[in-house]
Amino acid sequence: MATINDVVIKIATVNGTGSASANGLLRKAIFRMGIPVVGKNYFPSNIQGLPTWYEIRVTGDGYQARADRLDLMVAMNVQTYVQDMAEITSGGWLIYDSTWPRSQLLDRDDITVLGVPLSRMCNESFEGARARILMKNIAYVGVVAALLDIDLGIITTLLEETFAAKKKLIDSNMTAIQLGYDYAVENFVCPLPKKVAAIDKTKGHIIIDGNTAAGLGCMYAGATVGAWYPITPSTSLMDAFHSFCRKYRTDPETGKHSYCVMQAEDELAAIGMVLGASWNGARAFTPTSGPGISLMSEFLGLAYYAEIPAVVFDVQRTGPSTGMPTRTQQSDIMTCAFASHGDTRQVLLFPADPGECFHMAVSAFDFAERLQTPVLVLSDLDIGMNDWMIPEFEWDEDYVPDRGKVLGAEDLEAMDKFYRYLDVDGDGIPYRTFPGVHPKGSYFTRGSGHTKYGNYTEDSVAYQDVVDRLLVKWETARKLVPAAEIRTSTFNKMGILTVGSGNAACVEALDRLKAQDINIDYCRVKAFPFGSEVREFIEQHEIVFVVEQNRDAQLRSLLILDINADQNKLVPLLHYNGIPLGAGFVVEGVLQKIAQGKAA
Secondary structure, three states: OOEEOEEEEEEEEEOOOOHHHHHHHHHHHHHHOOOOEEEEEEOOOOOOOOEEEEEEEEEOOOOOOEOOOOOEEEEOOHHHHHHHHHHOOOOOEEEEEOOOOOOHHHOOOOOEEEEEOHHHHHHHHOOOHHHHHHHHHHHHHHHHHHHHOOOHHHHHHHHHHHOOOOHHHHHHHHHHHHHHHHHHHHHOOOOOOEEOOOOOOOOOEEEEOHHHHHHHHHHHHOOOEEEEOOOOOOHHHHHHHHHHHHHHOEOOOOOOEOOEEEEOOOHHHHHHHHHHHHHOOOOEEEEEOHHHHHHHHHHHHHHHHHOOOEEEEEEEOOOOOOOOOOOOOOOOHHHHHOOOOOOOOOEEEOOOOHHHHHHHHHHHHHHHHHHOOEEEEEEEHHHHHOEEEEEOOOOOOOOOOOOOOEOOHHHHHOOOOOOOOOOOOOOOOOOEOOOOOOHHHOOOOOOOOEOOOOOEOOOHHHHHHHHHHHHHHHHHHHHHOOOOEEEOOOOOOEEEEEEOOHHHHHHHHHHHHHHOOOOOEEEEEOEEOOOHHHHHHHHOOOEEEEEEOOOOOHHHHHHHHHHOOOOOOEEEEEOOOOOOOEHHHHHHHHHHHHHHHHHO
16 A cells, blocks of 8 residues: 655765755655655765765655654665665665665665666766766656656756756756656656655745745844854855845945945954944844854853843754764753853744744844843754745734834933933833934943943942843843743643754654654743743643753753753753754653653
8 A cells, every 4th residue: 555745765975966956856846746845954064075865754744853764765875875774764765876786785675675777877878977977866866756756747847947048957957867767667666655646735835944044034124234254054044144135135226235244253253243233223143053152152241241232043053062063953052041151141032943033033133122132043953954844934014123222312312311221111121322323322331340320330239230130131031032832731741842943853743642642731932031831831740851952951951940940840851963853752752751650
């Protein structure tokens, strides 16, 4: 019996051989057939020459997490052949280039091995070493299309759209695809028992990565200044922002730009530029990753204490130190929450997918200016650089940026005296001014001790008055940031709590557990400080599984520190090997705990 629209494909190639185009072509074709699909890229941190993998998960149910199995492996890299074969789920298939002999010792009795002479066919059909390498990777698209019953007409249309002005490229790519397709049809039973079939579940959706979505969100938020130092995996965020600004913030008549993008000499300079621009009244931001956060921490402390708005995107990767730059983790939670020395608390936002990267980018600038403090958006490599299917973006044309408590010239003229750090409303947030607006609005911006009137001080009472007022602001932030997403029913004693990209795996895990008559409540935290609803969720359950992607249970620790959560209730489920979290890990952790409870 055939399985429809539930298949996982993985392609093993060598970095720098043009496989990204071929893999994207497969994913896009499946999406065009109306079938939900998600792509995960596992690539090395060098430029080319090392193994790379791309995983395409086809799921009619629309799940977005990494799959826990592998049905079809396209093994194009001899160096990883043993590893690639070992990953295939029993009953699956392996495609390899049979141009050269393969050791029978590498066979598995529980999978089907399909040899296709890709190199020989392309060597006979194309001229030039580079063209032959590229076309070999395109040819396997035809093989997979035949085996899974992917619409060849859609693939042709995609090539025509991609190379509209280059007919020769369309013809050569289609020749290679047809070679693979025809060979598979002539030599194998096509389609396989696992195949795809057109449905209508992608209407109103797009496929996009989180960095591109965040860059677009920054532009829509009104950001005009971006400063950064290149670092994997966040560089493409600034590339996207710059690209959108070139297109939409360049006067077509004069060529004048209404934005400024600066590549700094290091992360310290980048955050310094952001603070300078923000202090002057611009909306400014920087994207970075864990090592950059470490370097930026002193300036983030200045911004917290001097109360300068700033937005930082932390696209998290594995650590510590350089770690694995092209692998994902959620290991910067504690670093970002208390970035800098002394008593600092930074506002964090946790997007769960590229759609939230877009919307939370806008919110981050509003919160930063409303609260007059840095706001850090914690994405990760899985969200930032992988391909997600999300609903099309919606935008409120009536949106007006929230600049917070800013005094204009008329406000200042009517005042006897302006005091920069005086809380007159009781919410912990003072009023600020932009430079040059009015002489009465001038003040010293200090990272050293200052009074609520903006004067330098080393007086203990005056200093404590200011830092205590910052705690009042913190409680204001608690009510301002997005509330957690919570799903509960009446009788559940267990809950699952997570942040960010953990959402995709947890949502799927909840469905799998429900299929086994195990109903569990769910809390997806969207921001720090945590709202009262997070505390109440924990209090209402006997066990709360805290699912996070780091070794040291950083989210769990933060829950204990910020809302005094009962640590005896918080059971950590920790995934931190750098590979995106899958639902199976969550299900297994929950079932083990349940089994332990029954045994006790």
